[in-house]
Amino acid sequence: MRRPTVIFTVLVLLLMLTALPAFAGGGKEGWGANGSFIGRYHVKVLSGGSACVRGGELTMFIQEEFPGSEEPAGILKLRTKTNNDVVYLKELKRRGNARTAIVKGGSFLGPTIGNFKGTMVKAGKIKATISTRGLGTVKAVFTRYSKKPTP
């Protein structure tokens, strides 16, 4: 590969790497059409982070915060060797295929402890990086197996 091509490739990669953090504060509200993401997901872990996450489950649903006030939200269980780590996704945003959320600990009203940055590969399939205080950085693929968020 010639040097200019290498430099160009590196620049593109750097741009891709910086694109998601830059988007964290912006983008449109929500994750798009409900049918594209509401439901329950299996979690395939690509990288387990500092707490060695092994698997888990994601539930995306429409949360009724107050009468007449609805917004999408998620409950994410990530299983380590000894713990069920349960965190909550709020403030869902999108830009193109990118999907982000903040991560709350303890409850939907709890402290912000991290973030969720992903790409919707197709409806019902999201590849994402989740970073929290306790887990470090976890990379995983989320594949929807039910469009119903409830059991």
Next chain:
Amino acid sequence: MKLKALLLSFAVLATAIALAACGGGSSTSATTAGGSSEGSATAASAPEIEDWPVFGRDRDNTRFATQDEINTENVGELGEAWSTGLGPDQYLMESFPLVIGENVYVTTSTDEVMQINGKTGHINWTYTPEVDFSQSTGVGGYGITVNRGVAAEGGRLFVLTFDNKLQAISQKTGERLWSSQVEDPATGAYESMAPTAYDGKVYVGVSGSEDGVRGKIAAYDAKTGKELWTFYTVPKQGEKWVPKGGGGGTIYMPPTVDVETNTVYVGTGNPAPVLVGDKRPGKNLYTDSIIALDANTGKMKWYHQEEAHDLWDYDAESPVVLFDAEINGEMKRGVAEAGKNGLLFLLDAETGEDFFPPVAFVKRHHTPPTTKPTLECPGPVGGSQYSPLAYSPETQAVYVSGINLCMYLKVTYENHNGEKQFAGDRVVPKDTPKTGTFTAVGTNTGKVIWKHAMPTPMDGGATASAGGLVFTGDQAGILYAFDAKTGEDLWQGDLKLAFGTAPVIYSIDGTEYVLATVGGAALTASEELGEIGARVIAFKLGGKKLPTGPELKG
């Protein structure tokens, strides 16, 4: 093509290395260093050990420890012996531990069960059940999951998981022995309570009144997990007073068993729809009630309703305490329970009748909610929540944790925060101080002996000891030791993490420990508290000193 194949191989290799670095093994790790040597709860009879083997230490659920090594004279020397974190991203703690032999058994808000060495704080093993937490979409819409602890009997521990499973695990190794589904999660029911184990039976309830769940208490065979009997606290939907979608009378704390009379006592939650009463005429039995059942059959002996036709979410949620008292010159068996309506009830255990008029322990002023906001005191998160009382036979007093938190209620006929049957809004007034009370009430007199105005809501409950002390913790993370007779504030320790539980007291090798589980109560923990986590912290005389909290007024 070669480059693509190379990159693919590299990616596969990197993933394999990353996953391999996390090690293997099952979700139940084996006992290693400091492993348990006891085989059953009966091992607790070793003379040098004084345990906390059931929820309230004894069958009467008094939370009274008979040790007096730590007492009113030396409590100022109390300091931290050890402190253990309960895992990543743990943010709530409503687990009331047991101590059997040298080991502490504690649950996390996500249903793990841990055996921790009581002398060192070392986690010997963790049982991690597979739990479906998706139903927390409905728990007030807050996503809250809590677990209030285990029960133990015959070498088994019993735990209820959020998704309504009663599971038995080995007390020695943490291996699962059996699992029974006690309710269908599709009903909106979830679990938060610790079960009660006694004489080969495990007594359980279900939570979720605000979602219209039908309350029940059931007994299961401790060896097999087979259901033995079920008592429903309210009729089926569409029958008698319960409208379609309605229900209530659910249970949040472990029942208390009177082993002399073979009676199970338990408190029940509010009716639903919560704020709207016109669709559920009458008293709405047996909601907001203390009920007494035959332990073998589940047949009701009596009930005492604390709030008839409730419109404010005034559960009888905290666990029942049994005591002996001299009433009008006659020794009587009594029942104590503090309600969310801000009243303490002292009843005759045989009949359910009041010994004394109920005792108010927080500000009370409420009117039926309407479609216009009205300020109601206590609000739905007020009075006494699940907070257990303590009873000292030495002072003949019960110690009551109170929450002074008024709320605006407004009927909208709609849900609130995901609760399917709340039928309105609840709002905490802006700039309203969230405070609490801690009150000693005489069981022979029904009179307040002393009372503290506390700087935060008091969720965790109380623990008393033969050392003349009563302990309680607040939402700012301060653990207090009061003189049980006078209420004098003798010692404080700032743990920096909010209390959603009361301490337990145990002794190993002649050393008395006070153990606190901290991390916050689900309904009052907030971002204001700063650092939030979940820890188990043990104290002993001569331990590491902690900073103190504020001076109390009154």
